[in-house]
Amino acid sequence: MSMSETTVPVNSSEPIPGQLTQLLNNVYRLCANNPSMMTGPGTNTYIYGKNELAIFDAGPKLESHINNILAAQGTLGAPITRIFSSHTHSDHSPAVAALKSALPAAEVIGLVAPAGQDYEDLTFVPDVQPEDDQRFEHDGASVQAIHTPGHVANHICFLIEEHGFLTTGDHLMNGSTVVIIPPKGSMKDYIESLEKLSHHSIQQMGPGHGAVIANPQEVVSWTIKHRLEREAKVADALKSNPGFSPAQLVPTVYADVPTHLHPIAELSLHAHLIKLKMDNRAVETQGSWTYVAA
Numbered sequence: 001m002s003m004s005e006t007t008v009p010v011n012s013s014e015p016i017p018g019q020l021t022q023l024l025n026n027v028y029r030l031c032a033n034n035p036s037m038m039t040g041p042g043t044n045t046y047i048y049g050k051n052e053l054a055i056f057d058a059g060p061k062l063e064s065h066i067n068n069i070l071a072a073q074g075t076l077g078a079p080i081t082r083i084f085s086s087h088t089h090s091d092h093s094p095a096v097a098a099l100k101s102a103l104p105a106a107e108v109i110g111l112v113a114p115a116g117q118d119y120e121d122l123t124f125v126p127d128v129q130p131e132d133d134q135r136f137e138h139d140g141a142s143v144q145a146i147h148t149p150g151h152v153a154n155h156i157c158f159l160i161e162e163h164g165f166l167t168t169g170d171h172l173m174n175g176s177t178v179v180i181i182p183p184k185g186s187m188k189d190y191i192e193s194l195e196k197l198s199h200h201s202i203q204q205m206g207p208g209h210g211a212v213i214a215n216p217q218e219v220v221s222w223t224i225k226h227r228l229e230r231e232a233k234v235a236d237a238l239k240s241n242p243g244f245s246p247a248q249l250v251p252t253v254y255a256d257v258p259t260h261l262h263p264i265a266e267l268s269l270h271a272h273l274i275k276l277k278m279d280n281r282a283v284e285t286q287g288s289w290t291y292v293a294a
């Protein structure tokens with residue numbers, strides 16, 4: 001089936017904080033004013049519907065952004081009845097609590113924050129924790145929840161099926177690779193979640209940060225390849241440096257990445273090491289890692 005006959009050309013421009021931008025029929029983007037090294041131009045909130053609006057990733061607890069989301073009801077002439085959440089990092093879900101008090105009838109959909117993990121929003125209280133592949137009928141159309149653990153364990157992408165438009169949260173970003181944060185973030189899960197997306201009919205992706213991705217399956221394949229290449233670098237570095245810690249391995253494995261990003265790269269490197277261990281290609285003793293032949 002071709003979606004192209006019914007799909008409006010995608011708006012591929014960079015998000016502008018505070019500006020409501022139409023992307024497709026009944027699909028809008030509102031970028032929060034929280035730009036940073038980790039959030040790019042800011043966190044993207046997507047809005048979908050005609051007679052009833054669904055929000056995807058309400059964003060950070062930022063008064064201007066919460067007010068802009070509420071004001072969109074007036075601009076678009078419909079009430080917000082659903083709030084979908086990709087995950088519970090502090091730039092993606094803390095606005096939910098404020099929206100829920102302003103809109104008590106709105107249904108909140110997402111998975112609760114994993115325990116024992118940093119950077120998590122513990123104020124996020126969903127009404128529904130969706131099963132993998134669960135469909136929600138919304139305003140006469142359908143939204144499918146696709147579990148995509150990896151970046152963090154409770155991550156979900158949501159597919160607006162009529163457009164093949166996937167809101168990716170932090171599973172994929174436009175222009176940079178995402179950080180995998182152990183212990184709940186898992187490189188093995190991350191790559192499996194990417195492979196899972198290649199089986200879905202996706203025309204475009206709305207990432208949590210950055211412009212719309214117009215070539216989704218190309219980006220999925222590139223990302224899998226890129227991660228496996230990094231894994232090979234980790235394995236090589238480990239072979240030459242038995243007993244090294246993740247911090248000691250970073251300069252070798254991430255020689256292509258600016259040094260001010262190395263503390264963040266260390267998290268993903270640790271995630272690669274855990275995957276190697278799960279694949280029986282590395283062992284760890286008190287933070288020291290050693291390669292073992294598979």
Ligand SMILES: [Zn+2]
Binds near residue numbers: 089092151170
């Ligand atoms: Zn995140």
